[in-house]
Amino acid sequence: MYFSAFAARSTDIDRIVSTLSADRSYFGLASDPPEDYYLFAGEIPWSTDYSGNTPGRYADEISLDNDHDLPVEGLAHCYGFEPYHSELNDAGQTVLPSGAFSRAHDLRGIPQSFNQAMPDGELASVTLGAPDGFEGQVLYVGEALL
Numbered sequence: 001m002y003f004s005a006f007a008a009r010s011t012d013i014d015r016i017v018s019t020l021s022a023d024r025s026y027f028g029l030a031s032d033p034p035e036d037y038y039l040f041a042g043e044i045p046w047s048t049d050y051s052g053n054t055p056g057r058y059a060d061e062i063s064l065d066n067d068h069d070l071p072v073e074g075l076a077h078c079y080g081f082e083p084y085h086s087e088l089n090d091a092g093q094t095v096l097p098s099g100a101f102s103r104a105h106d107l108r109g110i111p112q113s114f115n116q117a118m119p120d121g122e123l124a125s126v127t128l129g130a131p132d133g134f135e136g137q138v139l140y141v142g143e144a145l146l
Contacts, residue, residue: 006072019064035078045102095137
């Protein structure tokens with residue numbers, strides 16, 4: 001299961017907050033983030049192969065009630081390199097800022113990591129994996145970008 005972040009229209013915020021506050025077990029949020037398998041990690045986030053140029057790839061909907069679904073945009077992307085392709089690269093299943101988010105803020109990859117920076121070098125996102133023996137990832141994004 002993913003706990004995921006997404007962007008929504010400001011006019012929908014009160015409705016989203018009230019639904020989530022009333023039902024803390026609510027899991028009707030957006031689906032898992034898009035994933036790329038065959039991409040060189042050094043191409044993230046600048047390559048057009050990263051997250052493709054498919055319009056709406058991060059677009060999703062959440063169902064809060066029977067009225068209608070609310071459009072949202074996912075803010076995460078999964079680098080899913082399959083480790084059986086290389087004995088040296090086991091970096092797959094890493095969560096990063098979405099391609100659309102990275103392009104919107106002109107983020108740059110930081111060498112030898114999956115972290116990203118602003119054009120002036122200020123740290124914009126940090127990607128962390130779980131410690132040995134555990135599973136999962138955490139993506140931190142600078143508050144100023146949200």
